[in-house]
Amino acid sequence: MRVGEGQVNKMRVALVIGTSSGGVGNHVRSLCEGLAGRGHRVAVIGPPETEEHFGFTATGARFAAVDIGALPRPGADVVAAARLSGLLAGADVVHAHGIRAGAMCALAGAAPLVATVHNAPPELSGPRAWVFPTLERVVARRADIVLGVSSDLVDRMRARGARRVVRAVVTAPPMPAAGTARAQVRARLGVSGDRPLLLVVARLAPQKGLKVLLDAAPMIAAGVGAPAERATRVPATAARDAGAVPPLIAIAGDGPMREELSRRIDAEDLPVRPLGHRSDIPDLLAAADLFVLPSLWEGPSLVIMEALRAGLPVVATRVGGIPDLYEDVALLVPPGDAGALAEGVTRVLGDPGLAAKMRADAEEAAERLPTVEDTLRQVDGIYASLTGR
Known part of the structure; x- marks a missing residue:
């Protein structure tokens, strides 16, 4: 069924997404729920596994499967563009999420077209190195409006020739309250007494x-x-040999580096515990003493928003959209610098006054963070400006 068939109320919005297993898909799901709540007719188009993972149809949106992979595949992309062209024919506005989805919509002739750029392009070598810069130029020149989730992406797309580019308002939807007592969660992780618990969600x-x-x-x-x-390598057993109990660093998340990281943690006896994919993030945030994010690049980092709402001090890298939102509340360190990261973490752990101030600042900053309503207000205004509605 085409996006527009049988739809007469307000705008018919098509949200197009490529391969996603995290933030982009969650953002699109939040848009689905909010736009449908405002009376728009919403359809999501993307790889079938995105519907399985994010459940777009549970928000009242419709879903159509089109295989938009992470990397270009000439034969498959021609088929996907043709299918997109038919599915998008009845839409009042098309909103693509990601460079791949934006380029596919451009090739399918989607108009009017809004494209949100959520990530820096992957680093490719050899003949493939030109792929994403070319796709960025296609999106920049064909989209009516480009949104970048961080100021560096806004600058990047402007340099690629975007006619109108603005920073996207992106937020983490409210999380449920912690359902398990802090002490119980810490006990399950083997954290006793006043041993610090550092949490990474990535x-x-x-x-x-x-x-x-x-x-x-x-x-x-x-x-x-x-x-x-x-910065020098210090044996992880040094603190234990001296009678101290080192902080536990818990990493919640899954992905392609799981086995590599686990092997190294075991081989070097590091005080790091991979937790795998977790559905109890609110409980983990409530149990932690410090949130750490060592990313080499991030957009607005929705997980930092969640950490601030939980009142946690945050140590993170100064990359992408992180300084846009968290300059005055998080302790920011250079990316790729293990010594600077360790210095930031131990500075907070070793100064109770600083940690208390950062917790208070986090709670105050959480009140100023953008809301889902702010996001909807922005996209609704953009859609109206393109459609005249």
């Missing part, structure tokens, strides 16, 4: 900087906090 992928986190773990365990120019 997909186990290269972009998240988890190798750097493991480099920093021995220094954090020993309470070294060495600046970058003095």
